[in-house]
Amino acid sequence: MVSIEEIKNIERKWQKKWEESRVFEANVEKNRRKFFITFPYPYVNGAPHIGHSYTFFRIDSYARFKRLQGYNVLFPQSFHATGEPILGAIERLKEGDETQIETFKLFGASDEEIKKFIENGAEYAARYWMEKWIENFKLAGMSIDWRRTFITAITPIYNRFIEWQYKTLRKKGYVVQGTHPVIWCPKCQSPTGDHDRLKGEGESPIKFYIIKFRLETGEIIPCATLRPETVYGATNIWIKENEVYVKAKVDNEVWILSNYAIIKLKDQLKKIEKIGEVLAKDLVGKLVENPITKEKIPILPANFVDPNIGTGIVMSVPAHAPYDYIGLEDSKKSGDAIVKEFAEKIKIKVIIKSPDYKEIPAKEACEKFEVRNQEEKEKLDIATEEVYKREFHKGVMLVEDFRNVPVSLAKERVIEKLSEINSLSSIWEPSGEVICRCKTRCHVKILENQWFLKYSDKEWKNKVKEAISKMKIYPEEAREQFINTVEWLENKACTRKTG
Ligand SMILES: [Zn+2]
Incomplete structure (x- = not known):
């Protein structure tokens, strides 16, 4: 039998010959x-x-x-x-x-x-x-x-090639300046592209609306949400227990929000200045006014609130948000007498009707996914997504202002209405957690007058799709992936400080 060593010798012999004879x-x-x-x-x-x-x-x-x-x-x-x-x-x-x-x-x-x-x-x-x-x-x-x-x-010659590419694209109008939200690493001081990430490949900036609830003393409790239309069903506000919140001057208003929210909003072109601190426990039990319904609702603590997301404060819509429903159930069992009393008095308000649910959608979703408490985040995330999608696509509003209006339409109208009464703002967030390769958590920054590759350009996309249609691709199924990627591409920030 031939030994491994002998086989390796044959291999080396021929590899040497190939190299020597430059084949x-x-x-x-x-x-x-x-x-x-x-x-x-x-x-x-x-x-x-x-x-x-x-x-x-x-x-x-x-x-x-x-x-x-x-x-x-x-x-x-x-x-x-x-x-x-x-x-x-x-x-x-x-x-x-x-x-x-x-x-x-x-x-x-x-x-x-x-x-x-x-x-x-x-x-x-x-x-x-x-x-x-x-x-x-x-x-x-x-x-x-x-x-x-x-x-x-x-390699200098390669750098020249890239320069040529950019100059050519610019001449064609595909390198443009603009103001855009990008995923940003505060340590690297750079946009964090997909290959710059330890975690969060494929995540992109999404806009959360901020609804301004008001304390009796005038300060604003800004609640970040993806579903502004559910403001009609808000029964209370959730804050993170034991968190130190910050008082900040925003234009001529005073907001109470998380410290991280200030950093983010500053990077999103808001004029915001810290003026003090507020302990979560000093906010619990206070009443705020719902800007749309004018109802007075209490501020309560909940463990699921993440100070790193949005403003670190959310409105609670227990009829349509599984987290809020289960948070309310947990509060009813609270050892804190004030929290327990408020929670027990809360009446859940169903404001959207959709064919998938009989009575209280969030309750039914929690039962379906067997959610026992607010710590079961995985189940809650699935339940939340399901309710959101079903109600957005098939739901109609039950409130007087928008009776029978589809949720997707009502969302836009509620946004307009909140804006008219100076009760709306926004904050951008990555669609999921993004960690830079330098191990820093990334947030969204709005870049002004920055250079972007205009990947969103329809004409450019069409040219690329045409080129793909002429390519021989093996296996044929991969062609669709190329097309999908072209469809999905948005403007891409192309300047960076390092790299
Ligand atoms: Zn970084």
Whole structure:
């Protein structure tokens, strides 16, 4: 039997011969048919893993097949190092991040090498990992012409190519200036693109409405919501127990909100200035006026309120929001006599009718998903989404102002109405939690006069779709994914401070 060592010797012998005789180097030959192929630039913040071979062996097989067919095959290979992944990794090393150190060790970097990464920075590390890739490609017998290799971000000629791309796009009107919300890392001071994220790929900015409820003393309790039309069914306000809220001057009003909300609103072009602090417990039991119904409703504590989302204060609509329904049920069992008393007095107000529910939608949803208390966030999120979707698409309003008006329409009208009576504002949030590769939580910033790639442009989208329709794509099902991505793309911030 042939031993592994003997097989390896055969492998080494031929790989050496290939290299010496430059068999994979493609030179210009006027009379031969040409064929170009490459493996999409791998990002060099680590060594290749077995999953990469799934793609690169297919490419190599195809290159060899075309050579057998008589083509002059050019198969160059380069590497990618733009943006936050490698910079973030080196920053994390500098901070002594164990996970990052382990990741690099797992890829085969020694302690000594990791020290060099810290000393010499991202470019050094990118080159180190590129060498590892090349070594692995050679060991795998990839039929690459290595004379044309580079790393994207640190090669002057490649940078010139990107410059040319941007200039060309700008001439065509696809690089534009504008004011747009972007997902923003306050530490990197940069928009956080998908590949800059440790968590939250695919999340984008969404607008929450702020409804201004008013305390008897005049301060505003701003409640963030995605469903302003449900203001008619608000029975109370929820705040986070034990939270220290902040008093802030907003234009000529005084708002009470979470500290983080101030940071976000400042980044969203609001003039806002902290003037004091308020403890949650001093707000509990106070009454606020609903700007639409003029009812006086109490402020109560609930554990599910997240000070990091919106203003850190929400209105409670127990008929139509599962969190609010279960929060109210929990409050009825509260050890705090004041909270218990208020909760027991609250009458749930059903303000939307939809064919999917008999009486109280949120109650029925909580029963369906077997939600026992407000700590069961996973179930509550599913229940919330279901009620929201069903009521938005099939529900009609039951309130006098908008009797029988579909919810989707009523939403717009309630927004107008709140705006007319100076009781509406807004705050942007990522659609889900986003953590930058530097480990910082991201929020939404509104960038003024910033440069954007106008991916939303209809004409551009049509051109791309036309080009896709002419491509041969294997397997054919992948074509739809390309089309969907083109449809989904929105304007993309294209300036950054680092990377
Ligand atoms: Zn960051």
